[in-house]
Every structure is written in C-alpha cells, then in structure tokens.
Amino acid sequence: MKYSAFNLFREGLAGHKGWPQAWRDPEPKSHYDIVVIGGGGHGLTTAYYLAALHGVRNVAVLERSWIGGGNTGRNTTIVRSNYRQPALHALMELSLKRWEGMSDEINYNVMFSQRGALFLGHSDSDMLQLAQKGDAMRADGIDAELMTRDQVAKLIPLLDMSPSARYPVQGGLIQRRGGTARHDAVAWGYARAADRLGVDIIQQCEVIGIDMVGGKATGVRTTKGAIGADKIAICVAGHSGRVAAMAGLRLPVESHLLQAFVSEPVKPMIDTVIMTQSLHCYISQSDKGEIVLGGDPDAYPTYSQRGAPHIIEKAAAEALALVPSLSRLRMLRSWAGTTDMSFDGSPIIDRTPVDGLYLNGGWCYGGFKATPGSGFLYAHMLATGETHPVAAPFRLDRFETGHTIDEPGVGPMPQNR
Amino acid sequence: MMLIPCPHCGPRAQAEFTFDRPVEAITRPDGTAPELIRNLFTRDNPKGPSRELWRHTYGCRSWITLTRDTVTHAISDVTAVGASQ
Numbered sequence: 001m002k003y004s005a006f007n008l009f010r011e012g013l014a015g016h017k018g019w020p021q022a023w024r025d026p027e028p029k030s031h032y033d034i035v036v037i038g039g040g041g042h043g044l045t046t047a048y049y050l051a052a053l054h055g056v057r058n059v060a061v062l063e064r065s066w067i068g069g070g071n072t073g074r075n076t077t078i079v080r081s082n083y084r085q086p087a088l089h090a091l092m093e094l095s096l097k098r099w100e101g102m103s104d105e106i107n108y109n110v111m112f113s114q115r116g117a118l119f120l121g122h123s124d125s126d127m128l129q130l131a132q133k134g135d136a137m138r139a140d141g142i143d144a145e146l147m148t149r150d151q152v153a154k155l156i157p158l159l160d161m162s163p164s165a166r167y168p169v170q171g172g173l174i175q176r177r178g179g180t181a182r183h184d185a186v187a188w189g190y191a192r193a194a195d196r197l198g199v200d201i202i203q204q205c206e207v208i209g210i211d212m213v214g215g216k217a218t219g220v221r222t223t224k225g226a227i228g229a230d231k232i233a234i235c236v237a238g239h240s241g242r243v244a245a246m247a248g249l250r251l252p253v254e255s256h257l258l259q260a261f262v263s264e265p266v267k268p269m270i271d272t273v274i275m276t277q278s279l280h281c282y283i284s285q286s287d288k289g290e291i292v293l294g295g296d297p298d299a300y301p302t303y304s305q306r307g308a309p310h311i312i313e314k315a316a317a318e319a320l321a322l323v324p325s326l327s328r329l330r331m332l333r334s335w336a337g338t339t340d341m342s343f344d345g346s347p348i349i350d351r352t353p354v355d356g357l358y359l360n361g362g363w364c365y366g367g368f369k370a371t372p373g374s375g376f377l378y379a380h381m382l383a384t385g386e387t388h389p390v391a392a393p394f395r396l397d398r399f400e401t402g403h404t405i406d407e408p409g410v411g412p413m414p415q416n417r
Numbered sequence: 418m419m420l421i422p423c424p425h426c427g428p429r430a431q432a433e434f435t436f437d438r439p440v441e442a443i444t445r446p447d448g449t450a451p452e453l454i455r456n457l458f459t460r461d462n463p464k465g466p467s468r469e470l471w472r473h474t475y476g477c478r479s480w481i482t483l484t485r486d487t488v489t490h491a492i493s494d495v496t497a498v499g500a501s502q
Binding site for chain 1: 418419430431432435436437438439454455457458459460461462464467469485487488489490
C-alpha cells in the first residue's frame, strides 16, 4: 500500500489495522543473480537501484542481524557534501542530490532536513582553509557560503561569543543544502522499496564462508544454508576485512570504532548542524529534540562496539565550550559503531581480484551521508560490469599505484583521521 | 576504558597510551616494494587476539608491544620494545 495522506486518513478511520507488512520475510532461494552481503543502508540502496534502475530483480540482501542495526543506526545522521577533493565532491554531491529526492522516490519519509551544515573557524588558518574549501566546492558547482563572525552569531545565538570563549569563533563555512535525516527510516524505506521490486531481504542470516570454484566466487555459505550467486557484493562496513578474508583477501582497511551520544529531548534550540574546523565535535538536534553529539574515533582497532569514556568526555567538553547552555542537559544514551577505516580516509567501490566478488567499503566514519550515492554507483558496477565515472577513483589498488584520495592529508595511518 | 600494564610504570589508564599499528605492519627499510605496500596499506585486521605496537605517550613515552583482543579488549603479553636486545 502506498503511503499517502489519503491512505493515512482511510487507515485512521479503520483503526490502522489494514497496513501491510512493510517488507516480506522470505526464506533464501538456492541461487540469485546477485547476493548483497550486508543489510545496512548501502546494501539496501544497492539492491534497490539494481532492481529499480537496472531491472536486476533476482537479488538477495543478507543481513546477519536486523537491517539497519549496524552503522546505519549508529551515526550522527549528518548529510553534507562539503569536501575538498574533486573525487569526493563528485561522489558526495551525487549522493546529496539523491537525498533531496529520496522520500518521494521511495515513498517513505526519511525526514531529510536541509537545515544547513556549518563548519566553524576558530583562527586565521581555519578561516583560510574554510575559504579554500568553499572556493573548491563552488568551482565544482556545490553550494558553500563563507560567513563572518556576526553572521554566525546571528545564525546560532547560543554559541559562546564572549571575549573569554574557550574556542573563539572567527566565522564559518556553511553548506545550506546539508542537514540531517532519520537514519532508521533510510534503511526501512529502501528495504520496503527494494522488497516491492522483488528483492529478497533475509535477516538473521550471517555469511560464514564464500564458495570458490577455480578462483571464481560462486556463492556464500550462511547460517541459513548455501546460496549460489553469479555475483557477490560485499557491503558490510566494519566487517569488510573479515568477509574479504573468507575469499583469501587482505584489504586496505582497519576496523576502529566511533562513538556518539544523545541528550534527553528538549525544545528546539539548535536548528543547524554545527561542526568545527579545529575541533572534532558534531552538534545537532534531532526532530525528537535530543541533542546529538559526536567526536573523535577511539583510534585503535576494535570490533567491540564499545568505546572509552575519555573520548565522550572530550567531545562533551568541546560541545559545552561552544554551546554553554548544553551544560544542564543529561545524557541519555551513548553507543559506538565499527568503522572500516581505509588508509586514505576515502571509500573503495571496486571489483576484487576474485572473479565475481565485489567490494564496497572503507567508508571510515562518513558513510551515512553517502548512502544513496554508494548504492547507485555499486549497483551500476554490479549490473553493467562498467565502473561509473564517479566511482572510478575509488579503486581497491589505488594504494599500491599511489593514487590515494587523502582528504585530511595524513598518510597511511587510519587512527590519525 | 582499558587498563594497560606498562612494563615500566605498571597499570595505567588507556587515555595515557596511543595505538600505533599492528606488529605485522612494522616496515623495515630492507623490505621489497611489494612487502612495503602490503605492510603499509593492507591489514589482517583480526577479530580476536592481535599483536600490536603501542606507546605510553602521556607517561614514560616508551614503546611497548602487547597482545590485545579486538572484541573483549583483554590485554596480555606486554613487553617493552627492545627489552630482549
């Protein structure tokens, strides 16, 4: 049933008893054209675009837990395309354009709110870097506005602009088309849309092995039995290295963790996404009213999904220094996601050396914003066998050939990003 | 938070330490190009025990190697780098 004002009204009269299950719960078939490993946002958008744009409908998405239960449900929901490197401009802007039409396209309200994503500058060198980034963005057709100190103060009145401020604000760079979205809805919406096109979404189905015949991947072994596939698409974020190892591959990825936390819900007080050029602190307010905060990654390899408190303390201290009125809020929850940190901070969308096995990973801690673009480009590669021009720089072998896309410019140390 | 037993200082809070790299990723100048690329840019990335190089950066500043489980964070076999020489 289409979600619409009319159907909502009709179901309202009928006691909301007629809504169908949003997606089926099928048993896996013995063979699919394409098996996508990983039922997060990227895997589900991949399956959706395979069916919607390329007519490949004999597709399964295998999820070891429940869909959207990994990093799709563990991020700070920020969507933006304000990067410096041209390759990342193309990728993130393709993605942002898809966000702008997403709710209509999949008939599911993902609550995408283009409230503006602001980077604060705290020094002359911050402002210089922000001006350079803004110019680079505009040169590639992406919106960016450099803001003065007074403009920032007017936009976010709660910022500490006093002479004794711990982090004095000199100005900022805002991307007004940036914002936030309801992260769970992205997974649910694409699952429902893909399911309606015939994609099998199979939850509680963990991949435990990859079958190989003569150097070609021919299927996966799962906790629900063996499933054959013409093509196998890895899309598992933090566990990319473990799944690739099933086919004997070593990846340019280390799995770290990133924490985030939310306060109790309060009335609207911050209607912009606040980030800063010098600090590592993200502040936004969800539609429920919670203040959503994020900070540094924990900076060591781990699959624990459990971080250390001093990281939270640092992010909270920075947030309080920027917005002192947050100090009386109680924190409700904190959590962590396993992030697949690549060695240049940029993702990988490519074939692997194993025939029939594809990789979409290495999104570090910036994958949520790229969800629709990632699926769009991966589906293009899986369906056509060609690399989309936007995905072309994100090769698996770019480290050995020296073609890294090093946005922060810190070299091959994932913990320094 | 992990409690890391520094061979020089005893058990200290994780916040005093920085992770550097897995021991498998330590590069030597006499390595061949494929070895360097493998060690610099790819990882075994184990889910379980991992032998790692850390530094007691905000303590005695010495380098240490330890075995750490990447799921439970249990730490064992901490040794000072160079202790055997």
